[in-house]
Amino acid sequence: MKKKVAFYTLGCKLNFSETSTIARGFQEEGFQRVDFSEKADMYVINTCSVTENADKRFKTIVKQAQKVNPQAFIAAIGCYAQLKPEELAAVDGVDLVLGATEKFKITDYINDLTKNDFGEVHSCEIEDADFYVGSYAIGDRTRAFLKVQDGCDYKCTYCTIPLARGISRSDTLDNVLKNAAEISAQGIKEIVLTGVNIGDYGKGEFGNKKHEHTFLDLVRALDKVEGIHRLRISSIEPNLLKNETINFVAESRSFVPHFHIPLQSGSDAILKKMRRRYMSKLYVDRVRQIKEVMPHACIGVDVIVGFPGETDEHFLETYHFLNELDISYLHVFTYSERENTPASTMEGAVPKNIRHKRSKMLRGLSAKKRRAFYESQLNSTRTVLFEGENKEGYIHGFTENYVKVMAPWDPGLVNTLHRVKLTEIDETGLVRLEFLETPVRA
Structure with a gap:
């Protein structure tokens, strides 16, 4: 019988991309991934430290796992696990806490999944988080989150992220393009670029501080990858969003406005x-x-x-x-x-x-x-990518410029792109549409 593992992710798109990569590592080790609400032998909680609320939710999520299987092995990873490992290890039911670099080798730290009397901590000094691990999230979504950068060199006075994730460092351009091609090959129509400070891309490849490529180089190269219909830039600092990038997005093949x-x-x-x-x-x-x-x-x-x-x-x-x-x-x-x-x-x-x-x-x-x-x-023509869920008889989707739309549920629309006319705003605040072509089952 395969051991079963379940994951819960708190926080940002970057955490989701890393959870997905870690989960694929478990599957390669012979584990079966199940939903967090199902009975599993091991539960992995990827934590966040950005808000007070995310800290408090951790204990609630541990209790949820214990309710489903009191004997399950519970591991905490992620930003809060790096900042407050002892605090998480002291939570009743937690068996393992891994810091910023250890989380990517989680399967090396588990044995027969026997519960520990006390939470075991493996956490590096954040200065040691100077290497890069690429990741991307795919699964039940019509879009994928592709990590291109990690860490941050900024010193904003309210922020713990540099303490939790270390210095700014980037993936190689070749590896980003390889991951983008892998995502595209699985029929996913949209990729969202993610990182802690993605405009800083190019800094610190494998711990050095040479700028091999800039964010603009990255954007230009990704725009040429075949099979990607949409590329979306996630959060980017205003001082790092240059006019050259804005102008390129305006003319690009795949980047959305x-x-x-x-x-x-x-x-x-x-x-x-x-x-x-x-x-x-x-x-x-x-x-x-x-x-x-x-x-x-x-x-x-x-x-x-x-x-x-x-x-x-x-x-x-x-x-x-x-x-x-x-x-x-x-x-x-x-x-x-x-x-x-x-x-x-x-x-x-x-x-x-x-x-x-x-x-x-x-x-x-x-x-x-x-x-x-x-x-x-309203009354403009846009392209909609439809999502995968039936919500009370409707299917939702987003235009390229992030207008959320709704249409009567049709399973054939899932993960397809369609030209539509935006017609009216529904009482729910979403936009209704009119198809401008016969829906294609693709």
């Missing part, structure tokens, strides 16, 4: 306290350049509310800045103190009720922005 650009604050005073590497003017310039060459482009924004020292005036500066900017949606993060970060000891802590109030205001602004963006796309 969708950018996600972290802002964090619209107040220059707060950006300085955060140690961000740009001021608000540069951000405005990036948005303007995108809209100039791709008027229909979708632009998503990360923003943090309640950073230490953020007064009502600073917050309103951010609110008005975003309100006037030609963007499409926001990802709003409520600031939470993270140990060993400079921001955690700064004066001027914002009361939690005010943080939540500001977060709610920006979520409301995000809904307004998304609605306005969707309205601007």
Whole structure:
């Protein structure tokens, strides 16, 4: 009988890509992968440390696994496992905790899956995380997350990621192209490029600091890979998103007009306290350049509310800045103190009720922005990639510029691309469509 292993991933697209690669390693060792809700011999939880909430969820997920199989071997990997290994090892039921470099060799650390009396920790000093492990996520999705870069050399005062993932380092261009070709060969239509700081691509191949290739080199090379219908850039720092890249995406064969650009604050005073590497003017310039060459482009924004020292005036500066900017949606993060970060000891802590109030205001602004963006796309012709789930009689999909659409469920549409006309916004906030050609079962 094959041993069964199940995975649970917290956090970002990068974590999902790494979980997938680690899972394939288990399958090569003879394990059978099952869903996390099913009975397994081993449960692997890939953790996140970005928000306070992700920390708290870990214990809940351990309990879920124990409920299904009290005798199961439980391992914790990922960012929180690197930052707080002893804390995770002390959680009842946890048998193994692996840090940033050890997680990719997890099968070397397990024996007969006998439960331990105490959680066993194998965690490197983060300075030793100076080599690169490529990964990508495929499976039940119509898109794949392809990791091209890891780690970060930036010193933002609120962030634990450099402590959890180490220095910035990149995959070789050849290996990225090989992984992209493998993904394409499996019939996946869209690849999302992911990493901690992907605009920094080219730095630190295998621990050195030579810039073998730039992010623009990477984008140009991927655009030539046969069989990839869509390439999407995930989050990219505004100071690293150069006009040359924006202009290339506008003319490219496969890259879609969708950018996600972290802002964090619209107040220059707060950006300085955060140690961000740009001021608000540069951000405005990036948005303007995108809209100039791709008027229909979708632009998503990360923003943090309640950073230490953020007064009502600073917050309103951010609110008005975003309100006037030609963007499409926001990802709003409520600031939470993270140990060993400079921001955690700064004066001027914002009361939690005010943080939540500001977060709610920006979520409301995000809904307004998304609605306005969707309205601007009505009556236009777009290409939709349909997803794989039947949701209450409907199938959902995304246009190239990230408008979420719905159509009556038809299994033949799953993982297919279709030219459509966007007709109206449904009461759920999604967009209905009209097919412009007979659906092709492909």
